[in-house]
Amino acid sequence: xxxxxxxxxxxxxxxxxxxxxxxxxxxxxxxxxxxxxxxxxxxxxxxxxxxxxxxxxxxxxxxxxxxxxxxxxxxxxxxxxxxxxxxxxxxxxxxxxxxxxxxxxxxxxxxxxxxxxxxxxxxxxxxxxxxxxxxxxxxxxxxxxxxxxxxxxxxxxxxxxxxxxxxxxxxxxxxxxxxxxxxx
Amino acid sequence: xxxxxxxxxxxxxxxxxxxxxxxxxxxxxxxxxxxxxxxxxxxxxxxxxxxxxxxxxxxxxxxxxxxxxxxxxxxxxxxxxxxxxxxxxxxxxxxxxxxxxxxxxxxxxxxxxxxxxxxxxxxxxxxxxxxxxxxxxxxxxxxxxxxxxxxxxxxxxxxxxxxxxxxxxxxxxxxxxx
Numbered sequence: 001x002x003x004x005x006x007x008x009x010x011x012x013x014x015x016x017x018x019x020x021x022x023x024x025x026x027x028x029x030x031x032x033x034x035x036x037x038x039x040x041x042x043x044x045x046x047x048x049x050x051x052x053x054x055x056x057x058x059x060x061x062x063x064x065x066x067x068x069x070x071x072x073x074x075x076x077x078x079x080x081x082x083x084x085x086x087x088x089x090x091x092x093x094x095x096x097x098x099x100x101x102x103x104x105x106x107x108x109x110x111x112x113x114x115x116x117x118x119x120x121x122x123x124x125x126x127x128x129x130x131x132x133x134x135x136x137x138x139x140x141x142x143x144x145x146x147x148x149x150x151x152x153x154x155x156x157x158x159x160x161x162x163x164x165x166x167x168x169x170x171x172x173x174x175x176x177x178x179x180x181x182x183x184x
Numbered sequence: 185x186x187x188x189x190x191x192x193x194x195x196x197x198x199x200x201x202x203x204x205x206x207x208x209x210x211x212x213x214x215x216x217x218x219x220x221x222x223x224x225x226x227x228x229x230x231x232x233x234x235x236x237x238x239x240x241x242x243x244x245x246x247x248x249x250x251x252x253x254x255x256x257x258x259x260x261x262x263x264x265x266x267x268x269x270x271x272x273x274x275x276x277x278x279x280x281x282x283x284x285x286x287x288x289x290x291x292x293x294x295x296x297x298x299x300x301x302x303x304x305x306x307x308x309x310x311x312x313x314x315x316x317x318x319x320x321x322x323x324x325x326x327x328x329x330x331x332x333x334x335x336x337x338x339x340x341x342x343x344x345x346x347x348x349x350x351x352x353x354x355x356x357x358x359x360x361x362x
Contacts, residue, residue, distance in 0.1 A: 048282055052301035058315045059299060062343050069347075090303075 029056050029083040029161055033114070033135045034142015036159040038087050044102050047095065050153070051088030056161075060084070074171055081162035084172075089155040096148050096155060100127050103146070107131070115144070118166070125150040132166065139163050208233055211270045214335055217291040218326065222278035226333050231270040239264055256352055263348070264340035272333040281308045281328070296324065306330060319343050 029035055042049065055063060060081060068075035091099065110131060111117060119130035127148040132140045143166070145158045160172070208231045215226055239261055247258035281303055285292045300311040312324040320342040327334040 048280065048303075049301070050303040052298060054298055054300075056297075058318055058320045058343070059313060061318070062320060062346050065343070066346050066349075 032082055032141070032161050034133050034140075034159075034161040035083070036085070036142070036144050036161075038085065038157065038159070041087070041106065041157060044106055045089055045091075045099055045155075047089050047091060049087045050090045051086065051156070053084070053086040055085075056083035071171075074168075077164070077168050077172070081160060081164065083159075083161040085159040085161075087157045088153065090152050091148075091155050092152060096125075096127075099155070100148055110144075119145075140166060143169070145169075208268055208270070211268055211335060211337070214324070214337070215270065215272060215333075217288045218333070218335070221283055221285065221287045221291065222280060224274065224278035225276035226272035227275050229271045229273055229332075231268065234267045236265050239267070256348075259348055260345055263342070263345040264338060266337075266339040268335075268337040270335040272335070274328075274331055274333060277330070278328070283310055283312075299323075313342075 030037070038049075060078060060083065064075045064078035067078060107117065107129065114135060115131040115133050117129065117131050119128060121128040127146070129144075129146045131144045133142040134140050141161075141163065143158075143160045143164055145156075147154065147156045147158075149155065160169075164172075211231050212228075215228070219225055243258045243261040246254045246261065249255070249258075281301070283298055283301060285296060285298065295314045295316075296312045297314070298310060299313050300309070302309050306329060308326075308328045310324075310326040312326070313320050314322050314324075316322075322337060322339040323342060325334075325336040325338075327336075
Protein backbone atom coordinates (compact mmCIF):
# COMPACT_ATOMS: atom_id res chain seq x y z
CA UNK A 1 0.00 0.00 0.00
CA UNK A 2 2.84 2.27 0.98
CA UNK A 3 4.43 1.53 -2.38
CA UNK A 4 1.27 2.63 -4.21
CA UNK A 5 1.22 5.95 -2.39
CA UNK A 6 4.90 6.41 -3.20
CA UNK A 7 4.29 5.65 -6.90
CA UNK A 8 1.31 8.00 -6.93
CA UNK A 9 3.37 10.72 -5.23
CA UNK A 10 6.24 10.27 -7.71
CA UNK A 11 3.84 10.29 -10.68
CA UNK A 12 2.15 13.47 -9.43
CA UNK A 13 5.50 15.16 -8.80
CA UNK A 14 6.67 14.19 -12.27
CA UNK A 15 3.43 15.45 -13.83
CA UNK A 16 3.67 18.74 -11.96
CA UNK A 17 7.24 19.20 -13.14
CA UNK A 18 6.69 18.16 -16.74
CA UNK A 19 3.17 19.45 -17.48
CA UNK A 20 3.92 23.19 -17.20
CA UNK A 21 6.97 22.73 -19.42
CA UNK A 22 4.86 20.88 -21.99
CA UNK A 23 2.14 23.49 -21.84
CA UNK A 24 4.53 26.39 -22.17
CA UNK A 25 6.20 24.69 -25.13
CA UNK A 26 2.81 24.12 -26.80
CA UNK A 27 1.83 27.75 -26.17
CA UNK A 28 5.09 29.21 -27.42
CA UNK A 29 4.31 31.79 -30.07
CA UNK A 30 6.93 30.24 -32.39
CA UNK A 31 4.88 27.02 -32.54
CA UNK A 32 1.65 28.71 -33.63
CA UNK A 33 0.55 28.49 -37.30
CA UNK A 34 0.24 32.25 -37.68
CA UNK A 35 3.81 32.96 -36.56
CA UNK A 36 6.32 34.17 -39.11
CA UNK A 37 10.04 33.83 -38.50
CA UNK A 38 11.62 37.09 -39.63
CA UNK A 39 15.15 35.65 -39.69
CA UNK A 40 14.82 34.41 -43.27
CA UNK A 41 13.31 37.69 -44.39
CA UNK A 42 16.24 39.59 -42.84
CA UNK A 43 18.59 37.55 -44.99
CA UNK A 44 16.54 38.48 -48.07
CA UNK A 45 16.46 42.17 -47.13
CA UNK A 46 20.22 42.11 -46.62
CA UNK A 47 20.17 45.00 -44.13
CA UNK A 48 19.93 45.29 -40.37
CA UNK A 49 16.54 46.13 -38.93
CA UNK A 50 16.21 49.69 -37.68
CA UNK A 51 12.91 49.06 -35.90
CA UNK A 52 11.95 45.95 -34.00
CA UNK A 53 8.81 45.54 -31.90
CA UNK A 54 7.72 42.30 -30.21
CA UNK A 55 4.43 42.31 -28.28
CA UNK A 56 3.51 39.02 -26.67
CA UNK A 57 2.56 37.38 -23.36
CA UNK A 58 2.28 39.71 -20.40
CA UNK A 59 3.11 42.78 -22.50
CA UNK A 60 0.17 42.10 -24.83
CA UNK A 61 -2.16 41.53 -21.86
CA UNK A 62 -0.86 44.75 -20.33
CA UNK A 63 -1.62 46.59 -23.59
CA UNK A 64 -5.11 45.04 -23.61
CA UNK A 65 -5.86 46.15 -20.05
CA UNK A 66 -4.54 49.62 -20.83
CA UNK A 67 -6.71 49.75 -23.97
CA UNK A 68 -9.81 48.71 -21.97
CA UNK A 69 -9.93 52.15 -20.33
CA UNK A 70 -10.76 53.69 -23.71
CA UNK A 71 -11.91 50.90 -26.01
CA UNK A 72 -13.47 47.65 -24.78
CA UNK A 73 -13.69 46.11 -28.26
CA UNK A 74 -10.01 46.68 -28.91
CA UNK A 75 -9.10 45.22 -25.51
CA UNK A 76 -11.11 42.04 -26.24
CA UNK A 77 -9.47 41.80 -29.64
CA UNK A 78 -5.97 42.14 -28.16
CA UNK A 79 -6.69 39.41 -25.61
CA UNK A 80 -7.34 36.99 -28.49
CA UNK A 81 -3.95 37.72 -30.02
CA UNK A 82 -0.78 35.82 -29.19
CA UNK A 83 1.72 38.28 -30.58
CA UNK A 84 2.50 41.28 -32.77
CA UNK A 85 5.90 41.59 -34.43
CA UNK A 86 7.07 44.59 -36.43
CA UNK A 87 10.31 45.01 -38.36
CA UNK A 88 11.35 48.21 -40.11
CA UNK A 89 14.29 48.88 -42.43
CA UNK A 90 16.03 51.94 -43.78
CA UNK A 91 16.60 51.28 -47.48
CA UNK A 92 17.55 53.57 -50.33
CA UNK A 93 15.73 53.48 -53.69
CA UNK A 94 18.03 50.88 -55.29
CA UNK A 95 17.85 48.59 -52.25
CA UNK A 96 14.04 48.81 -52.28
CA UNK A 97 13.88 47.91 -55.98
CA UNK A 98 16.26 44.97 -55.45
CA UNK A 99 14.16 43.77 -52.50
CA UNK A 100 10.96 43.85 -54.57
CA UNK A 101 12.65 41.50 -57.04
CA UNK A 102 14.14 39.20 -54.38
CA UNK A 103 11.02 38.82 -52.25
CA UNK A 104 8.94 36.98 -54.92
CA UNK A 105 10.27 33.48 -54.15
CA UNK A 106 9.50 33.99 -50.45
CA UNK A 107 5.82 34.65 -51.24
CA UNK A 108 5.68 31.50 -53.39
CA UNK A 109 7.22 29.52 -50.53
CA UNK A 110 4.69 31.00 -48.11
CA UNK A 111 1.65 30.28 -50.28
CA UNK A 112 2.91 26.71 -50.74
CA UNK A 113 3.14 26.51 -46.95
CA UNK A 114 -0.49 27.47 -46.36
CA UNK A 115 -0.50 31.27 -46.40
CA UNK A 116 -3.08 32.93 -48.62
CA UNK A 117 -2.50 36.22 -50.42
CA UNK A 118 -5.44 38.60 -49.84
CA UNK A 119 -4.02 42.00 -50.81
CA UNK A 120 -1.52 42.88 -53.52
CA UNK A 121 -0.78 46.47 -54.51
CA UNK A 122 1.88 47.71 -56.95
CA UNK A 123 1.41 51.39 -57.44
CA UNK A 124 3.90 54.13 -58.26
CA UNK A 125 6.81 52.81 -56.21
CA UNK A 126 4.57 51.37 -53.51
CA UNK A 127 4.50 47.65 -52.84
CA UNK A 128 1.99 46.11 -50.43
CA UNK A 129 1.24 42.42 -49.87
CA UNK A 130 -1.00 40.97 -47.19
CA UNK A 131 -1.17 37.26 -46.47
CA UNK A 132 -3.34 35.42 -43.97
CA UNK A 133 -3.19 31.93 -42.53
CA UNK A 134 -6.27 29.92 -41.69
CA UNK A 135 -5.58 26.25 -40.97
CA UNK A 136 -9.01 25.49 -39.48
CA UNK A 137 -11.17 27.06 -42.20
CA UNK A 138 -13.03 29.01 -39.50
CA UNK A 139 -10.85 31.90 -38.42
CA UNK A 140 -7.70 33.78 -39.37
CA UNK A 141 -4.84 32.56 -37.16
CA UNK A 142 -2.13 34.83 -38.48
CA UNK A 143 -1.54 37.72 -40.79
CA UNK A 144 1.48 39.30 -42.43
CA UNK A 145 1.69 42.68 -44.11
CA UNK A 146 4.72 43.58 -46.23
CA UNK A 147 5.04 47.24 -47.16
CA UNK A 148 7.86 48.63 -49.27
CA UNK A 149 6.97 52.31 -49.43
CA UNK A 150 8.41 55.16 -51.44
CA UNK A 151 10.60 56.62 -48.66
CA UNK A 152 13.82 55.47 -46.98
CA UNK A 153 12.12 54.52 -43.70
CA UNK A 154 8.97 53.07 -45.21
CA UNK A 155 9.89 49.40 -45.52
CA UNK A 156 7.87 47.73 -42.77
CA UNK A 157 6.79 44.15 -42.16
CA UNK A 158 4.11 43.25 -39.61
CA UNK A 159 3.10 39.80 -38.34
CA UNK A 160 0.02 39.41 -36.15
CA UNK A 161 -0.30 35.99 -34.49
CA UNK A 162 -3.62 34.77 -33.09
CA UNK A 163 -7.30 35.01 -33.86
CA UNK A 164 -8.02 38.21 -35.76
CA UNK A 165 -10.85 39.62 -37.80
CA UNK A 166 -9.31 41.34 -40.85
CA UNK A 167 -11.80 44.19 -40.35
CA UNK A 168 -10.09 45.04 -37.05
CA UNK A 169 -6.62 45.48 -38.53
CA UNK A 170 -7.03 49.23 -39.08
CA UNK A 171 -8.10 49.67 -35.45
CA UNK A 172 -4.98 47.82 -34.33
CA UNK A 173 -2.79 49.97 -36.58
CA UNK A 174 -4.24 53.18 -35.18
CA UNK A 175 -3.79 52.01 -31.58
CA UNK A 176 -0.13 51.04 -31.98
CA UNK A 177 0.58 53.70 -34.62
CA UNK A 178 1.68 51.13 -37.19
CA UNK A 179 1.32 53.15 -40.39
CA UNK A 180 1.39 50.01 -42.56
CA UNK A 181 -1.82 48.79 -40.87
CA UNK A 182 -3.64 52.10 -40.44
CA UNK A 183 -4.37 52.29 -44.16
CA UNK A 184 -5.95 48.82 -44.36
CA UNK B 185 34.57 57.79 19.86
CA UNK B 186 31.89 60.46 20.26
CA UNK B 187 33.45 62.39 17.35
CA UNK B 188 32.82 59.49 14.95
CA UNK B 189 29.33 58.65 16.16
CA UNK B 190 27.42 61.15 13.93
CA UNK B 191 29.45 60.03 10.88
CA UNK B 192 28.75 56.38 11.68
CA UNK B 193 25.02 57.08 12.10
CA UNK B 194 24.96 59.04 8.81
CA UNK B 195 26.69 56.16 6.99
CA UNK B 196 24.28 53.62 8.47
CA UNK B 197 21.28 55.72 7.40
CA UNK B 198 22.56 56.47 3.91
CA UNK B 199 24.04 53.06 3.11
CA UNK B 200 20.73 51.27 2.34
CA UNK B 201 19.47 54.23 0.31
CA UNK B 202 22.56 54.56 -1.80
CA UNK B 203 23.48 50.89 -2.02
CA UNK B 204 25.18 50.18 -5.31
CA UNK B 205 26.44 53.71 -5.91
CA UNK B 206 29.98 52.41 -6.01
CA UNK B 207 29.44 49.02 -7.57
CA UNK B 208 26.56 46.79 -8.59
CA UNK B 209 27.42 43.20 -9.42
CA UNK B 210 24.17 42.74 -11.29
CA UNK B 211 24.76 45.80 -13.51
CA UNK B 212 28.31 44.58 -14.11
CA UNK B 213 26.93 41.21 -15.28
CA UNK B 214 24.44 42.92 -17.58
CA UNK B 215 27.22 45.13 -18.98
CA UNK B 216 29.44 42.05 -19.56
CA UNK B 217 26.61 40.24 -21.37
CA UNK B 218 25.79 43.26 -23.54
CA UNK B 219 29.50 43.58 -24.42
CA UNK B 220 29.53 39.95 -25.54
CA UNK B 221 26.27 40.20 -27.48
CA UNK B 222 27.26 43.40 -29.29
CA UNK B 223 30.96 42.59 -29.52
CA UNK B 224 31.89 45.91 -27.93
CA UNK B 225 33.71 47.25 -24.86
CA UNK B 226 32.26 49.63 -22.28
CA UNK B 227 33.90 51.20 -19.24
CA UNK B 228 31.90 52.09 -16.15
CA UNK B 229 31.51 55.78 -15.34
CA UNK B 230 28.83 55.64 -12.67
CA UNK B 231 26.21 53.23 -11.36
CA UNK B 232 23.40 54.40 -9.10
CA UNK B 233 20.83 52.27 -7.33
CA UNK B 234 17.69 53.68 -5.80
CA UNK B 235 16.14 51.10 -3.51
CA UNK B 236 12.66 50.55 -2.09
CA UNK B 237 13.22 52.70 1.00
CA UNK B 238 14.29 55.75 -1.01
CA UNK B 239 11.47 55.21 -3.51
CA UNK B 240 8.88 54.86 -0.74
CA UNK B 241 10.22 58.04 0.86
CA UNK B 242 10.10 59.84 -2.51
CA UNK B 243 6.53 58.61 -3.05
CA UNK B 244 5.51 59.75 0.44
CA UNK B 245 7.08 63.20 0.01
CA UNK B 246 5.65 63.85 -3.47
CA UNK B 247 2.28 62.53 -2.28
CA UNK B 248 2.12 65.38 0.24
CA UNK B 249 2.88 68.10 -2.31
CA UNK B 250 -0.36 69.97 -3.10
CA UNK B 251 -0.04 69.50 -6.85
CA UNK B 252 -1.90 67.00 -9.02
CA UNK B 253 1.21 66.10 -11.07
CA UNK B 254 3.26 65.47 -7.92
CA UNK B 255 0.50 63.20 -6.61
CA UNK B 256 0.43 61.33 -9.93
CA UNK B 257 4.21 60.91 -9.70
CA UNK B 258 3.77 59.63 -6.14
CA UNK B 259 1.32 56.96 -7.39
CA UNK B 260 3.73 55.89 -10.16
CA UNK B 261 6.78 55.76 -7.87
CA UNK B 262 4.84 53.62 -5.37
CA UNK B 263 4.64 50.87 -8.00
CA UNK B 264 8.43 50.84 -8.53
CA UNK B 265 10.57 48.71 -6.21
CA UNK B 266 14.06 49.49 -7.45
CA UNK B 267 15.81 51.54 -10.14
CA UNK B 268 19.39 50.98 -11.22
CA UNK B 269 21.11 53.24 -13.70
CA UNK B 270 24.58 52.71 -15.10
CA UNK B 271 26.47 55.04 -17.41
CA UNK B 272 29.35 53.53 -19.39
CA UNK B 273 31.86 55.03 -21.77
CA UNK B 274 32.17 53.33 -25.17
CA UNK B 275 35.71 51.92 -25.49
CA UNK B 276 35.08 49.81 -28.60
CA UNK B 277 32.08 50.50 -30.84
CA UNK B 278 29.78 47.54 -31.46
CA UNK B 279 30.01 45.79 -34.80
CA UNK B 280 26.23 45.29 -34.83
CA UNK B 281 23.17 46.70 -33.09
CA UNK B 282 21.17 43.49 -33.38
CA UNK B 283 20.67 42.18 -29.88
CA UNK B 284 21.01 38.44 -30.51
CA UNK B 285 20.20 37.31 -26.98
CA UNK B 286 20.93 33.66 -27.76
CA UNK B 287 24.60 34.64 -28.20
CA UNK B 288 24.89 34.66 -24.40
CA UNK B 289 22.90 31.67 -23.09
CA UNK B 290 23.03 32.97 -19.50
CA UNK B 291 21.32 36.21 -20.55
CA UNK B 292 18.70 34.41 -22.64
CA UNK B 293 18.06 31.86 -19.85
CA UNK B 294 17.43 34.63 -17.37
CA UNK B 295 14.27 35.42 -19.34
CA UNK B 296 14.97 38.76 -21.05
CA UNK B 297 12.99 39.47 -24.23
CA UNK B 298 13.38 42.37 -26.65
CA UNK B 299 10.24 44.50 -26.64
CA UNK B 300 11.42 47.36 -28.84
CA UNK B 301 14.58 48.31 -30.70
CA UNK B 302 14.80 51.61 -32.52
CA UNK B 303 17.79 52.92 -34.40
CA UNK B 304 17.83 56.54 -35.39
CA UNK B 305 20.67 58.72 -36.59
CA UNK B 306 23.40 56.65 -34.94
CA UNK B 307 21.55 56.23 -31.62
CA UNK B 308 20.05 52.89 -30.64
CA UNK B 309 17.47 52.28 -27.95
CA UNK B 310 16.47 48.83 -26.74
CA UNK B 311 13.69 48.07 -24.30
CA UNK B 312 13.77 44.58 -22.81
CA UNK B 313 11.45 43.01 -20.28
CA UNK B 314 11.12 39.93 -18.15
CA UNK B 315 7.95 38.15 -17.11
CA UNK B 316 7.34 36.60 -13.71
CA UNK B 317 4.08 34.81 -12.94
CA UNK B 318 2.52 36.27 -16.11
CA UNK B 319 3.32 39.84 -15.06
CA UNK B 320 5.99 42.21 -16.25
CA UNK B 321 8.22 42.57 -13.20
CA UNK B 322 11.32 44.23 -14.61
CA UNK B 323 12.42 46.21 -17.61
CA UNK B 324 15.80 47.06 -19.00
CA UNK B 325 16.37 50.12 -21.15
CA UNK B 326 19.64 50.45 -23.06
CA UNK B 327 20.55 53.65 -24.85
CA UNK B 328 23.68 53.64 -26.99
CA UNK B 329 25.27 56.51 -28.88
CA UNK B 330 28.81 56.94 -30.19
CA UNK B 331 30.18 57.90 -26.75
CA UNK B 332 28.04 56.34 -24.05
CA UNK B 333 25.91 53.38 -23.12
CA UNK B 334 23.23 53.95 -20.50
CA UNK B 335 21.66 50.93 -18.83
CA UNK B 336 18.54 51.51 -16.75
CA UNK B 337 16.83 48.69 -14.92
CA UNK B 338 13.41 49.17 -13.35
CA UNK B 339 11.79 46.61 -11.04
CA UNK B 340 8.26 46.80 -9.73
CA UNK B 341 4.58 46.32 -10.49
CA UNK B 342 4.93 47.53 -14.05
CA UNK B 343 1.49 46.31 -15.17
CA UNK B 344 -0.08 48.58 -12.58
CA UNK B 345 2.27 51.42 -13.53
CA UNK B 346 1.15 51.26 -17.17
CA UNK B 347 -2.51 51.01 -16.15
CA UNK B 348 -2.17 54.16 -14.00
CA UNK B 349 -0.33 56.04 -16.75
CA UNK B 350 -3.01 55.21 -19.34
CA UNK B 351 -5.83 56.06 -16.91
CA UNK B 352 -4.21 59.44 -16.16
CA UNK B 353 -3.62 60.15 -19.87
CA UNK B 354 -7.29 59.38 -20.60
CA UNK B 355 -8.40 61.58 -17.69
CA UNK B 356 -6.39 64.54 -18.96
CA UNK B 357 -7.59 63.98 -22.53
CA UNK B 358 -11.21 63.97 -21.30
CA UNK B 359 -10.65 67.14 -19.28
CA UNK B 360 -9.03 68.85 -22.29
CA UNK B 361 -11.92 67.79 -24.54
CA UNK B 362 -14.45 69.07 -22.01
